[in-house]
Amino acid sequence: MTPLDPGTKTQILDVAERLFAEQGFAATSLRALTAAAGVNLAAVNYHFGTKEALLVAVFERRLRPLNERRLAGVDALMREADAAGRAPSLEGLLDTLFRPVLEMAGEPGGDSCAKLFARVHLETEAEALESMFLAQFCAVRDRIMPALLRALPDLPEHELIWRLHFAIGALAHTMQSTIRLQWLARGKAMTTDREATLRRLVGFCAAGMRAPASKEDR
Amino acid sequence: MTPLDPGTKTQILDVAERLFAEQGFAATSLRALTAAAGVNLAAVNYHFGTKEALLVAVFERRLRPLNERRLAGVDALMREADAAGRAPSLEGLLDTLFRPVLEMAGEPGGDSCAKLFARVHLETEAEALESMFLAQFCAVRDRIMPALLRALPDLPEHELIWRLHFAIGALAHTMQSTIRLQWLARGKAMTTDREATLRRLVGFCAAGMRAPASKEDR
């Protein structure tokens, strides 16, 4: 395996990422995939075990650096806040949580993966995918929850959990595709500039998270 | 077809709704499905054309009455508001948009469909599904957008579209499953009572939609 020869495993990952995003997971046969990658059919099962495990590997390769960026972002915000003797900014924390996801869509190959991120959920049997996803997000959750609790000191923890859940839903729906948004707009032109989208998403979620808790839930 | 004999088509729909939700779409074979329904294998292709078209039919059967309830709700709120000479309440409109979805999960058979229904928002693989969904939601969009614009008179329309997009994402993510929420809570017990969930969802989204637009986007 030289720098010029990416190796069978990497080649499969690259082609799989593209084809899964273009045609969908179920619609992409291993025969078409391996033919496009110039490798043997059995190579997938040799290197990854099953087709589903290949899908997990495709995601994991993108998810790991993405979550590392999130962790570094939260740490930086917390250091700043500690140095200044104040709580971290809610908007800053949300930006740190969302930005790496939107930025991935701008990377070469990442746009394919971003599309896939959203379409994972139809197949219940993809349990390995769900657990990998949760495991990857585990460190982020443990780092960002205390930070959010400091940014929102008046919010009970169980309320924060619900609202983070809602915020992640807004992010996921935004990432999925612009098709629904365009349709929602009924032909009206919508700017899909990354920074503007991020600003709107952060603004919406920050306001939602700051809402006073209803007295029944306090 | 008598009241006691639901007919082959209905029988297939009922069993498909249950099995797709229990095992997933890809994992449910037409052979197992037709065996469980007590009909012949070829009956699915005769009545629905393809397996994917059967999935679309399963959704459509639940979606139609759901969206009718939404339309009736928006109309009722607008009549009230017009009679009182004021704008409709944002919280009321959001409740009308969300409630039928959460209520479907409490209906017999609806809980199965609710699991699948939520996944539609995150799935773009089945194009027929997407277009059916958009067509069904079309009337709701055309009725609720003017109402929301009246409830939020200071918000530019393109900002409202973005925020409705975010709100639908929060709803979809909430419906998808409670598994991620439980995981987010790290074992902390979370109430998943329907009214409390609705109250939290409406509160979060209402606050998000009321946020002042950033000056770059105004």
Add this chain to the structure above:
DNA sequence: GTCTATACGATGATAGAC
């Protein structure tokens, strides 16, 4: 360790008899 050729069981879809 890697890779290849090949075979196996199951799947979605279809044609034609009744």
Add this chain to the structure above:
DNA sequence: GTCTATCATCGTATAGAC
């Protein structure tokens, strides 16, 4: 409308060559 029979194709497994 319903059935049986049949087809191409799928994911997977394995034996054996380099």
